Amino acid sequence: MRGLIIYLLRQHVLLFVEGAAPKMDSGKQISGTLILAVFTAVLGSLQYGYSLGVINAPQKVIETHYARSLGVEDLAVRSANGNATEPKEVHPSVVMYWSLSVAIFSVGGMVSSFLVGFVADCRGRIRGMLVVNILAVIGGLLMALAKMGKAHIMVLSGRAVMGFYCGLSSGLVPMYIGEIAPVAYRGALGTLHQLAIVTGILISQVIGLDFLLGNDYFWPLLLGLSGAPAILQTMLLPLCPESPRYLLIKAGKEEEACKALKRFKGEYDTSKDIAEMRAEKEELMKERRVTILGLVRSSVYRQQLFVALMMHLSQQFSGINAIFYYSTAIFERAGVQQPVYATIGVGVINLVFTMVSVALVDRAGRRTLTLVGLAGMCVCAIVMTVGLVYLTTYEWMSIVSMVAIFLFVSFFEIGPGPIPWFIVAEIFSQGPRPAAIALAGCCNWSSNFLVGMLFPYIESYLGSYVFILFAGLLFIFTLFTYFRVPETKGKTIEDIAAIFQGKRKGFPSAAPTTVELEQLKTAPEV
Numbered sequence: 001m002r003g004l005i006i007y008l009l010r011q012h013v014l015l016f017v018e019g020a021a022p023k024m025d026s027g028k029q030i031s032g033t034l035i036l037a038v039f040t041a042v043l044g045s046l047q048y049g050y051s052l053g054v055i056n057a058p059q060k061v062i063e064t065h066y067a068r069s070l071g072v073e074d075l076a077v078r079s080a081n082g083n084a085t086e087p088k089e090v091h092p093s094v095v096m097y098w099s100l101s102v103a104i105f106s107v108g109g110m111v112s113s114f115l116v117g118f119v120a121d122c123r124g125r126i127r128g129m130l131v132v133n134i135l136a137v138i139g140g141l142l143m144a145l146a147k148m149g150k151a152h153i154m155v156l157s158g159r160a161v162m163g164f165y166c167g168l169s170s171g172l173v174p175m176y177i178g179e180i181a182p183v184a185y186r187g188a189l190g191t192l193h194q195l196a197i198v199t200g201i202l203i204s205q206v207i208g209l210d211f212l213l214g215n216d217y218f219w220p221l222l223l224g225l226s227g228a229p230a231i232l233q234t235m236l237l238p239l240c241p242e243s244p245r246y247l248l249i250k251a252g253k254e255e256e257a258c259k260a261l262k263r264f265k266g267e268y269d270t271s272k273d274i275a276e277m278r279a280e281k282e283e284l285m286k287e288r289r290v291t292i293l294g295l296v297r298s299s300v301y302r303q304q305l306f307v308a309l310m311m312h313l314s315q316q317f318s319g320i321n322a323i324f325y326y327s328t329a330i331f332e333r334a335g336v337q338q339p340v341y342a343t344i345g346v347g348v349i350n351l352v353f354t355m356v357s358v359a360l361v362d363r364a365g366r367r368t369l370t371l372v373g374l375a376g377m378c379v380c381a382i383v384m385t386v387g388l389v390y391l392t393t394y395e396w397m398s399i400v401s402m403v404a405i406f407l408f409v410s411f412f413e414i415g416p417g418p419i420p421w422f423i424v425a426e427i428f429s430q431g432p433r434p435a436a437i438a439l440a441g442c443c444n445w446s447s448n449f450l451v452g453m454l455f456p457y458i459e460s461y462l463g464s465y466v467f468i469l470f471a472g473l474l475f476i477f478t479l480f481t482y483f484r485v486p487e488t489k490g491k492t493i494e495d496i497a498a499i500f501q502g503k504r505k506g507f508p509s510a511a512p513t514t515v516e517l518e519q520l521k522t523a524p525e526v
Helices: 002-017 034-053 061-071 094-124 125-144 152-181 183-207 219-239 244-250 254-265 273-286 292-297 300-317 321-332 339-365 366-389 399-412 419-427 434-483 495-502 513-523
Strands: 075-077 086-088
Touching: 034 125, 034 152, 034 183, 034 254, 061 094, 061 152, 061 219, 061 339, 075 339, 086 125, 094 125, 094 244, 094 434, 125 152, 125 219, 152 183, 152 219, 152 244, 152 419, 152 434, 183 219, 183 419, 244 254, 244 273, 254 273, 292 434, 300 321, 300 419, 300 434, 300 495, 321 399, 321 434, 339 366, 339 399, 366 399, 366 419, 366 434, 419 434, 419 495
Parallel strands: none
Antiparallel strands: 075 086
8 A cells, every 4th residue: 555655646746856857866866755755744734725725715604604603693694495695794793703713723823833843853853743633633623513512613713723733734844845855856845835735725615615515514524624634644654754864963863864864765875965964963063952032143044034034924925815815705806706716716726836836946946936926926916906996997807807816826836935935944954944944934824814814904995906015015025035035946055054154245245253153052042
């Protein structure tokens, strides 16, 4: 069974990564074990994407049950067979609880993102993912049983727990993949995290159709399935090797690290890889463990941290989650007759262009794809605004708005979507990496929460001009990427560190001073 799984995964993954970069001479680069490990890890990303998109399609059905649970169901219209349909108007308390249901997911992720480094270093990458799967099952059960209690409380609780799980998973998955991926395929394999996310979003949108699970009877099952990928991942994780870098650098188990390397790459001379990890471990032992507070206070990693945080901010404040969370309502406003199917169309384009990014990221480079994506989204946001403003004047503007939304999503998945997730692991060494991923994750989830919670209110205030706000932000992020983000394609940690230490135009000319290094060593732990 394990051999069959590996064979099938190998055939599919090679379609994306084969030819993305030249093979290296240190062992077998794309082994069955590597493919199995990456596939198993990104099941957590699939679950994240499903949880992100599942709340969209059944919004009106769930709002009706919220109204019933809150005692304001008299506002609901009843059909001839007695099933609840959409309300005549949405009660303010229902609006509040619905917004919380969307946003509480991000709150859970925001809190748990600080624990990524602790879980990864304490339990290891594999065991860490195993342990946090318990949260996914609990969150799924709470939502699946929503009809047995107060619907709004059960859904809120389940979404909070699921968000807590996804905050941990969205840090652990890129960390593990970044540590086991060969340098030549690091970008392509890292992008699979985002590919799994958009696949999860698409699955949730399809089975969320009203004639499948997005109806009055099955909606708790639709939400409860958020925890299903965790069960499959729990079955497969024991078959996956631990990260060799974690085994040698963090756990000090050199023999086990050699075995893991051979499982990932096949039989080969591991001395070069082991020597590189030993050197990194020796450098790490010269300083105290880099904590979150130490990383924030240190000037040594300030450039890397600033770039990492800004890239995650650009991902969330681009306005993409306004599309994901509220695309059905946006399409309705744009005059689309079947907005749910248009939302699924967004999911399909999402998936297709993430595959394009997988194929291009190790050829075109991270910086180039991010620049193209951000600039393209900026133009699309302006066109989207024009389309919405003149919708009542020119009927064909609904087509303009719809095309602009599709292109907006396409440009997002080319670069700004997948790249921030794995570039943090590329620009930080083993010592500060867990703390950096935790800070970047918290930044991502915090901005995700703000967009999810505030977008309905901003839209009610700005109306058709709401996306011009995102266009302005995208313009700023495009300029930042052009002037401050270096290319990391094919570079080692040492090469990237040299870039940030001033050996490239546009960065400070001096390497870290002795005083700055001492500042990092003596930073208090948190």
